[in-house]
Amino acid sequence: MLAAERRSRLLAEVRRHGAAAVPDLAAALGVSEMTIRRDLDVLAADGHVDKVRGGARHPRPGDAPARDLTAQSRRNGAEKAAIARHAASLVEPGMAVGLSGGSTTWALARELRGIADLTIVTNSLPVADVFARPDRADEPYTQTVVLTGGVRTPTDALVGPVAVASLEHLHCDVVFLGVRGMEPTAGLTTSNLLEAETNRALVAAGGRAVVLADHSKWGAVGLTTIVDLNEVDLVVTDAGIADDDAEVLRSHVAELWVAPLAFADE
Template sequence: MLAAERRSRIVSEVRRAGAAAVADLATTLNVSEMTVRRDIDVLAQQGVLDKVRGGATIPRVSERSDVDFASQTRLRLAEKNAVARSAAELVEPGMAIGLSGGTTAWALARVLRGIADLTIVTNSLPVADVFARPDRADEPYTQTVVLTGGVRTPADALVGPIAVRALEVLHCDLVFLGVRGVDLQAGLTTSNLLEAETNRALIATGSTSVVLADHSKWGAVGLTTIVDVDEIDRLIMDDALPADAAEQLAAHVELTLAPVEAPAAD
């Protein structure tokens, strides 16, 4: 059994029960306890599991879901910017672009502001603000279609049946989607049921769907699945994603690993 497959089964066992002992995992996988401990060490470093005495548990929530949008934009900023730069390479002037809520989509919006003649379809208030009237007369003009809905998420996205109905008659060249988690079994997930419904409708508008996620989203699982990993066209993550995770994902979806720029020295 390959290490990647073995670790995936460990994660599945822990998530199924909420916790698992090293001895039980070793028996289930027919490997030594030392091997299981090493795997748990790796998974804990990746943030996929929490290592505890004698075994592992599902991760504690390290980022509250109600943290305000401005605070979330500062988390893993270099990684999000790397993903945004890579995603922007897919965009050409004149395209219609769908952008979901979330801070990585917002980071992409800031890059796209420099591309001319775009039409932006979004349910995100912060994204819409990025494309407000240009501060300078020489900035490219962008047409923005802002969807409305009945529920406002912690990331200031508007979701619900009104947004879904509006999306049914729209058509985008590219759709970029932020997610709460990326997992081969749970798929692409979010913590908001209405947001999942709205994001599915947004994906359906696009000729090509692209998910944006920094490496911390690997192994994270939100409340509900948006779509399975193999239902999207491309996944862009930063190059801090572990090699075994990249290998697993690349078997299911076209994967791009964006290089993270080192911070400039003082």
């Protein structure tokens, strides 16, 4: 059963009962409880279900979908923190670093805040805010380039032709990309067409392209492909990814790092 078909059936089960427990869903679909939990992470991220202790419920009428960056950063927050700390080891003082929009790249931005003499290229307003000029003179000053693309996404990323045109003339040592999903056939995907175009340009502007994606992104497919898996240099995910899934992912990418969750326990 394909992941998309499984999630469709899973969503139908939750809608039919109003709420459902993980063991019951696993039995109904004939898959492991771990698979159900990963699928619920994906469905919750899209606002289709609300995760509750031990299962999920269908959103009640009047519930507002929490899709802003703050809400997204709370989902798998420990995993995103671990990924960010692992990825930060790639950055050295004096580098030009590209950061796309997204909650995991936002977490990375906070990790990079203390590295001196960085030039940050980003189309994300929250990321740009992280690198605002410090109030204290003894803190490192980081130059920031904000790409004004004209169209603002729900996570406050600016996308569109102006951003793409600007990136054609910029060269980063390394770029970090957040994605909606990773899947062998669809590749790296997002749900926004203009964001996909902007992120493709960001990948092209980087000497090294690194994808930051927690384990719930594996098997998820957004509306449009950014690039194929083999077009990036490194994927950084977390130890929540199943061993079998990690092996499949490793066979499609140049390099895979799995960040141990112990990094998030400090």
